[in-house]
Amino acid sequence: MSTDPALAAAPAAFDEQPHEYDAILLLGFGGPEGQDDVIPFLRNVTRGRGIPDERLEEVAHHYRHFGGVSPINRQNHELRDALAAELDRRGIDLPVLWGNRNWDPTLPDALREAEAHGFRRILALATSAYASYSGCKQYQENIDDALAETGLAGRLTIDKARPYFDHPGFIAPFVEALRGGIAELREKIPGLDPAQDVRILFATHSVPNSYTGDFGPHPEALGGAGAPADTVARSGVPGAAAGIGAYEAQHLAVSAAVAEAAGEGAAWDLVYQSRSGPAHQPWLEPDINDFIAEIPKGSAKAIVIVPVGFVSDHMEVLWDLDTEAIETAGEHGLEVVRVPTPGTHPAYVSGLIDLVLERRDGTPVAERASELALGPWFDVCGEGCCDTEERQAAVRAHRARAMQAADA
Numbered sequence: 001m002s003t004d005p006a007l008a009a010a011p012a013a014f015d016e017q018p019h020e021y022d023a024i025l026l027l028g029f030g031g032p033e034g035q036d037d038v039i040p041f042l043r044n045v046t047r048g049r050g051i052p053d054e055r056l057e058e059v060a061h062h063y064r065h066f067g068g069v070s071p072i073n074r075q076n077h078e079l080r081d082a083l084a085a086e087l088d089r090r091g092i093d094l095p096v097l098w099g100n101r102n103w104d105p106t107l108p109d110a111l112r113e114a115e116a117h118g119f120r121r122i123l124a125l126a127t128s129a130y131a132s133y134s135g136c137k138q139y140q141e142n143i144d145d146a147l148a149e150t151g152l153a154g155r156l157t158i159d160k161a162r163p164y165f166d167h168p169g170f171i172a173p174f175v176e177a178l179r180g181g182i183a184e185l186r187e188k189i190p191g192l193d194p195a196q197d198v199r200i201l202f203a204t205h206s207v208p209n210s211y212t213g214d215f216g217p218h219p220e221a222l223g224g225a226g227a228p229a230d231t232v233a234r235s236g237v238p239g240a241a242a243g244i245g246a247y248e249a250q251h252l253a254v255s256a257a258v259a260e261a262a263g264e265g266a267a268w269d270l271v272y273q274s275r276s277g278p279a280h281q282p283w284l285e286p287d288i289n290d291f292i293a294e295i296p297k298g299s300a301k302a303i304v305i306v307p308v309g310f311v312s313d314h315m316e317v318l319w320d321l322d323t324e325a326i327e328t329a330g331e332h333g334l335e336v337v338r339v340p341t342p343g344t345h346p347a348y349v350s351g352l353i354d355l356v357l358e359r360r361d362g363t364p365v366a367e368r369a370s371e372l373a374l375g376p377w378f379d380v381c382g383e384g385c386c387d388t389e390e391r392q393a394a395v396r397a398h399r400a401r402a403m404q405a406a407d408a
């Protein structure tokens with residue numbers, strides 16, 4: 001175990017203490033709302049990496065194509081309203097704040113709003129279901145940065161709900177969606193036999209290999225109450241023992257469960273999309289377009305794309321799947337249906353509220369809702385949760401800086 005003082009101060013992996021929360025914080029990615037926003041938004045996304053505006057303009061084209069507007073902010077607005085309505089329905093008196101990583105309303109704005117209301121402890125729900133640097137730990141860094149920037153560190157405590165890939169409320173909408181997708185193909189192709197004719201492609205965001213976490217027993221979890229004795233053995237995921245990352249293991253487990261429940265025997269694969277970054281850097285593969293191109297001719301009539309890595313139909317879905325992957329499928333003579341993400345599905349919204357209650361009440365890990373042997377995942381990222389060594393070193397440095405900023 002590390003003796004780094006910054007890490008030693010980090011809390012344990014599972015939080016089974018009850019807490020009084022004053023509010024929920026919906027933690028989103030953010031997106032541009034007009035052509036003038038596109039480059040400033042992309043500067044925010046790539047901040048600290050010194051990417052020139054000419055290069056950003058190259059990745060701007062899909063936003064440009066849709067008038068510079070990403071649907072993501074509207075979708076998060078709708079999710080916020082749905083969460084508030086569900087809280088109301090259950091008689092739970094908790095306001096829902098909203099702050100994004102890359103665009104208005106920003107996270108520091110949300111924290112200032114919390115301060116104005118006199119809130120002291122908040123639970124953040126990220127719009128990302130899986131462990132990885134981008135989807136989990138980076139949101140934690142965003143929280144630390146926003147606390148330092150607003151000077152609220154020490155006054156305001158922000159907990160983050162666990163990655164919820166395994167939660168029944170996240171999985172149920174995909175099961176329903178896949179069922180609907182296959183039904184749609186049946187209407188298009190008379191006499192369709194899914195087990196023979198259909199390939200299911202579970203799609204998620206590719207990330208650099210170094211972002212995926214170390215899929216092994218969690219060092220802190222091993223000593224904690226209710227912790228899995230052997231995370232790898234519990235997973236039941238093929239390849240887990242071979243040292244794949246947590247990100248891939250979680251996606252494989254979700255995909256297997258969704259295919260089992262609604263795939264009607266069709267073959268399935270996990271594929272990746274939206275790769276960026278320099279060509280020499282290894283990212284998760286196969287790319288969805290390469291994968292579709294290599295499906296042997298005549299071996300399938302149709303594909304169903306299930307965007308299992310995303311919680312709403314934002315730009316990565318509308319462009320990389322609905323535009324590019326669908327075009328690739330057409331070029332290869334395959335019928336194709338892309339099914340919806342959870343969005344504001346009642347099961348998903350209700351599941352997010354369950355995650356809030358789980359932390360509020362300090363529900364023991366063994367009693368937490370989880371549809372998969374791989375879950376429930378950790379409340380608090382520790383060493384090896386979302387990162388490889390390279391990233392952990394950066395996180396330790398980052399934590400030390402944030403703590404210094406908080407002390408100053």
Ligand SMILES: CC1=C(CCC(=O)O)c2cc3nc(cc4[nH]c(cc5[nH]c(cc1n2)c(C)c5CCC(=O)O)c(CCC(=O)O)c4C)C(CCC(=O)O)=C3C
Nearest residue numbers: 029031045059070072127128134135205207276314315316
């Ligand atoms: C794992 C993951 C998720 C899922 C989890 C989560 O939701 O958090 C996600 C979501 C999203 N990614 C999004 C958009 C972008 N992602 C980029 C860049 C990157 N994403 C990465 C990973 C992820 N991204 C990575 C490793 C990079 C490389 C640079 C870096 O290490 O940061 C870039 C820069 C341009 C480019 O490089 O292509 C853009 C514009 C939007 C908004 C869509 C909209 O506007 O509707 C959303 C929801």
Ligand SMILES: [Fe+2]
Nearest residue numbers: 136381385386
């Ligand atoms: Fe994590």
